[in-house]
Amino acid sequence: MATVAVPVEQKNYLNAEYGIRSWLFTTDHKRIALLYLVSITAMFFVGGFFALLIRLELLTPAGDLLLADTYNKMFSMHGQVMVFFFLIPSIPAVLGNFLIPMMIGAKDLAFPRINLLSWYIYIVAAGLYLWCIFSGGVDTGWTFYTPYSSLFSNTHVIEAGLAIFIAGFSSILTGLNFVVTVHRMRAPGMTWGRLPLFVWSHYATSIIMLLGTPVIAITLVLVVLERTLNLGIFDPSRGGDPVLFQHLFWFYSHPAVYIMILPSMAVVSEIIPCFSRKRVFGYTFVAMSSIGIAVIGFLVWAHHMFVAGISLYSALVFSFLTFLVAVPSAIKVFNWTATMYKGSLSFSTPMLYAIGFIGLFTIGGLTGVFLATLGVDVHVHDTYFVIAHFHYVMVGGAVLGFLGGMHFWWPKITGRLYPEGWGRLAAVIVFIGFNLTFFPQFILGYLGMPRRYWDYSHMPEWQGLNVLSTAGASILAVGYLLPMVYMLWSLRYGKIAGDNPWQATGLEWKTPSPPPTFNFDETPIVTEEAYEYDKMPLPEEVSLER
Amino acid sequence: MASNHALPVDLVYIFLVVLSAVMTLGIFATIAVFGLKYRRRHGREAHQIEGSLILEITWSVIPLGIFMVLFGWGAVIYFHERTPPRDSTEIYVVGKQWMWKIQHQEGQREINELHIPVDRDIKLIMTSQDVIHSFFIPEFRVKQDVIPGRYTTLWFRATTPGTYHLFCAQFCGTEHSGMIGQVVVMNPSDYQNWMSGGTIVGSLAQNGQTLFQQLGCSTCHRFDVQGRGPNLTGVFGKPVQLQDGRTVLADENYVRESILIPTAKVVSGFQPIMPSFQGQVSEEQLNALVAYVKSLSQAPAGAAGTPTNNPGPAANQ
Structure with missing residues (x-):
């Protein structure tokens, strides 16, 4: 690889213009992706701070660090910030935004101004949410269950509800932009069958964003109206139904789980072929399983409500459908593993994250099967088992995918390599810290520890596992902070990456790093399938120094 | 096993644990073996493989089959859990922020404690006077949300005398984690003693x-x-x-x-x-x-407080 210093004059999207205005008024999808990256990282640390306080409180059985009300706000705002302001926008709005146009050979998304608008909407929503936090916060849990949220909570439910309502439009516009872009902006020769799986998975994600998000938006507006105008939709004393809220909430929020995990699957589907030097195993099945997940994912919402008083027969139907949605996820895991068969494997940082993803997502998925099994769900529902399960999917899956993707495309985004040794170390720390944090929670849940408990002094036998979990969380925190440090360091001191340091396939690697403002000097013409790794040379061995 | 539901739930749970362990270790082991065997070396190139329809079908159909077994197994347990026997002893439960109020047919009332006899089918008829709560006895493996504006039911048969934790499992506000109590399962004679103690004003x-x-x-x-x-x-x-x-x-x-x-x-x-x-x-x-x-449906009109073991004309649910 030629490591000739890139002449400073070479224009790319980063040095094309300077000044704050050139960022705030940009319509370049790559710059908008970076705006998102900065904003969601800030929100991640806000949510992480709340998680820290939760874990510290649970270190001892007594409720001795925070007040009960404060604790309730901490887990509520941890969930809301992480779900609505970090996980949902994370991969789509950063990596999806940056990469989808490049992967399909387009100059930008279909609606560049709408893309910028969606970031501004996100910022307004996040600003409103921060204001909600600083004016006292909200304590409804991230789920806003009525009638607690509508009639009983004395906290800032309206601000939080409106903030998430507004954030929803950001998500809808991003989804709209991706759908139109994938349909209309593909370069000549980029047929649907040649699309990188990253694009397929984001396409499925975008469909969910478009169809699901309006439902949560309206539902939260109903809660806001119930509080302000006293509508009575969810108030049983006036003929309303509090459980109706749960149906509406989960109609979005279950598919939202797939908004968070499908983009991670998108990332893993790119990394594994690259570091195996192989075409992905069963391309069509991996692509179609994304669509399958998106479709069936809309039909399983009431599996969150098996003990909420729904009818026996509807519980049976939703349990059945939930088992069905597990099949396409299993197909993906098997295909990724099979991709490594007879490959030429190297274990750079992105690959470590991808393998970590497979392992943790497998555990997350299998424990989802526990929850789909009706008799078992009755026992472990609303316990730490559920907490552990969805953190295996949301952190072990979504966050590891995000970190893996950030490392994989960092050279493309910044033009510099991150220090490989530190990268691998951080990946291992994240994996260990994560398991230590969340595995004990499966056991706690089976023992009966309900979620959202501030004080467990009557059950001191739960302390040991909680101490393990808190210890794990502090290791995990180190694993999150390390990449922050070395990636910022690499912006200035990292080695020059070159156009394609991984020798990866995909159009995004066929343009300079960092890419020019309009991605390609000439519109590329695609003549080959995705993942033609047999035609690519092996990458230069990456040195572990620094 | 503390209740009639505990063993069936634990059996399917253990099956799931074993299945998950086998699957997870299988995937990890496969990746580890591939990682060693196919790690990048000079002079060995990746073997390009498109995929395999037979494999795809195999690893779709086998999980689907296992899932269907689990669906049926879990569903049978759930069906049983949701179908109280007709002659269950009925006890009323009211949840409120942040306590459980219990009313026995015979007139006894308790707060945060539920005294029941061993080996008798107990049906709880539950509602909430404010927000949604959830009645959870981990050792019995049962849980049911308690919803304002209507009744939900929960039934079990305690099989071992002893004292068991009772939790609220649905977040209900400030003292959610303090909305706990205990279920006291008693031998018939102890239960009779308990029933005859205290002052009761009518059933x-x-x-x-x-x-x-x-x-x-x-x-x-x-x-x-x-x-x-x-x-x-x-x-x-x-x-x-x-x-x-x-x-x-x-x-x-x-x-x-x-x-x-x-x-x-x-x-x-x-x-x-x-x-x-x-x-x-x-x-x-x-x-x-x-x-x-x-x-009024169990005995001649107005003769309230008669024993509840008369067969009702129909199931309650």
């Missing part, structure tokens, strides 16, 4: 009868002649023909709704003239009224 149904008079229900719902409201004798547990042509089962939720929102389901042949008692009766009083109306 639940008798209290309901008193309320029925005090609230003036009896002016319209008469037993001697046809009043302005239907005669309630023998109504509970039977289908009721409504004015709009529908037929509903007169269960606890129907009686409850008819007291709070009388116009919601008007009985055929009657006028919607009954006033609402919303806000005038507490949840505990409602339970007493429901128990009274129920007693």
